[in-house]
Structures are given as C-alpha cells and as structure tokens.
Amino acid sequence: MSNQIKFSGVKKVFGRGPDAVHAFGPVDMVVEDGEFVSLLGPSGCGKSTLMLMTAGLLDVTEGSISIGGTPVKGPQTDIGIMFQDNTLVPWRTVRGNIELQLEMRGISVASKRAEIDAILASVHLEDFADRHPYELSGGMQQRAAxxxxxxxxxxxxxxxxxxGKLDAMTRERIRSDLQSLWMEQRPTVLFVTHSIDEAIQLSSKVAVITPRPGRIERVIDIDLPYPRDYEVKRSPEFSAYVHETQEIFRGYGVI
Structure with missing residues (x-):
C-alpha cells in the first residue's frame, strides 16, 4: 500500500477581501514512500500551516492533498503526529499514555506489551515507564510522546x-532516536523545522520554503550515508549542504 503524500496546487488564505492573509502556496510536491522530507523555512513562512492541512486539521483554500492516493478531506486517524507541545495526559504514566493511543484505536493493549517495552527501550525510557509526565524532563516527555x-x-x-523547545544536547539525543526508528521502520515522514543542521542531518530531501507567503522554491536531495552521526556531521559534504542552504536563505534576506 502506498503512503505517498502528494500536494497539488495547495494554497491557504486566511480571511477574505482586502484583509485576507495569504499564508502559504501555491505548492506542488510529492513525498514518496519511505522518504524523510523536511520543510525548512523561517518563522511565519507557513510550514505548520502546510502540516495542519496535511493532517486534515485545517482546510485548504485551493488545491488538494492526498495520502496513499486518498484525498485528505478531514482529520487523519491512521498517521502518527507530533507537535512542539506533547499530547501526554498528566494523570497517566508514560506506559499508560502509550497504551491510551492503542485504546483509542481499538487495539488490544495486551497484544502490544512486547512492542511497548521495545519502543521504550529504544529511546532509553524503560526505567521511567511507571512515572507520570510531571516527573520527567522536557526531553523525556518528548521521547515518551x-x-x-x-x-x-x-x-x-x-x-x-x-x-523546537529542547536544549541542544537533548535535541541531539532525540534526533538520534528518531533517525534510528525511521531507519528501522521506514515510514513516510514530513518534518517541520527551522534548523538547517537538523534538516540536513535527518532528511533524505529538504524542501526549502520562502518567507511568507511560503512557497517550496527548491528541493535539495541529501546524499549522505545513514546513520548521520558525529563523523558525518563533521564531513566536508555535510558542511557543503549547510553552506548551500544558508546561501539560499541569505538570498531571502533572513540570514
């Protein structure tokens, strides 16, 4: 089954008449099965707007979005989604929050015990499974989410x-966790960031977005080996991608 994400003439305008705000688009782009594509752009360029439209949480003004060939007409329930602020409920433990995702989908928790243990171990939270979110650091909360x-x-x-809200060391740790899980399972990923380094480290492709109204002006293929660890980040090739991307944003006047 295909998990391709396709954007066709997608545009978002808030309001009407002379006070209307042209927030994003139009844009045409295809994210193929198993790709990790970052939407990279300055604050206010419409990255999150495009993400919300893809999730079906915000209507498009013009154009269409499809996932796996099915048009997005409302909230998507078969995807994984994360925001800056996690969606953990405070009255449940870490394990309980993970189980809640299964319960809401009608999936037997008992049948997923081993998977829950494995995914907690993969992000080094196995010793915190019975803690509540308020007992964890911000980084640990995001790993639980x-x-x-x-x-x-x-x-x-x-x-x-x-x-986005994490300190540099925690952010690097979670980048590594995210990269490992993507390499293992290969979902199709659309990732919003305003960090050039982060986009290049994680992505198979980087979609460069102009200042508002955001348009995808250029898609850069990132031809670097995985896992993109410390040695890869120190390489001349990595630095060249960073420099190329910085020059694009210098041209926009945002760097």
Whole structure:
C-alpha cells in the first residue's frame, strides 16, 4: 500500500477581501514512500500551516492533498503526529499514555506489551515507564510522546517542530532516536523545522520554503550515508549542504 503524500496546487488564505492573509502556496510536491522530507523555512513562512492541512486539521483554500492516493478531506486517524507541545495526559504514566493511543484505536493493549517495552527501550525510557509526565524532563516527555505516536506503527508521520523547545544536547539525543526508528521502520515522514543542521542531518530531501507567503522554491536531495552521526556531521559534504542552504536563505534576506 502506498503512503505517498502528494500536494497539488495547495494554497491557504486566511480571511477574505482586502484583509485576507495569504499564508502559504501555491505548492506542488510529492513525498514518496519511505522518504524523510523536511520543510525548512523561517518563522511565519507557513510550514505548520502546510502540516495542519496535511493532517486534515485545517482546510485548504485551493488545491488538494492526498495520502496513499486518498484525498485528505478531514482529520487523519491512521498517521502518527507530533507537535512542539506533547499530547501526554498528566494523570497517566508514560506506559499508560502509550497504551491510551492503542485504546483509542481499538487495539488490544495486551497484544502490544512486547512492542511497548521495545519502543521504550529504544529511546532509553524503560526505567521511567511507571512515572507520570510531571516527573520527567522536557526531553523525556518528548521521547515518551514519540513512543506514543509510533506505537501503532504508522506508515505516515507528521512531525511539527517536536524538538523546537529542547536544549541542544537533548535535541541531539532525540534526533538520534528518531533517525534510528525511521531507519528501522521506514515510514513516510514530513518534518517541520527551522534548523538547517537538523534538516540536513535527518532528511533524505529538504524542501526549502520562502518567507511568507511560503512557497517550496527548491528541493535539495541529501546524499549522505545513514546513520548521520558525529563523523558525518563533521564531513566536508555535510558542511557543503549547510553552506548551500544558508546561501539560499541569505538570498531571502533572513540570514
């Protein structure tokens, strides 16, 4: 089954008349099965708007979006999605929050015990499974939210700056966790960020978005080996991609 994401003439305008705000588009782009594509652009360029439209949480003004060939007409329930602010409920433990995702989908929790243990171990939270969110650091909360989003093994993931509020060291740790799980399961990923380094480290392709109204002006193929660890990030090839992308944003006047 295909998990291709296709954008055809997608445009978003808020309001009407002379006070209307042209927020994004038009844009045409295809994210193929198993690709990790980052939407990279400055604040206010419409990255999150495109993500919300893809999730079916915001209507398009013009054009269409499809996932796996099926038009997006409303909220998508078979995807994994993460935002900057996690969706953990405070009255449940880490394990309980992950189980909640299964319960809401009518999936037997008992049948997923081993998978829950495995995904917690993959992000080094096995010793915190019975803690509540308020007992965890921000980074640990985001790792728990990532487990929650991944436990039903979604074939499509939408990640809207899930690392944006984290400190640099925690962010690097979770990047590594995310990269490992993507390499293992190969879902189709659309990832919103305004970090050039982050986009290049994680992505198979980087879609460069102009300042508002955002348009995807260029898609850069990132031809670097995985896993993209410290040595890869120190390589001349990685630096060249960073420099190329920085020059694009210098041309926009945002760097």
């Amino acid at each position: 990532f487990c929650q989003a991944m436990i039903h093994a979604p074939k499509t993931m939408l990640l809207d700056e899930p690392l």
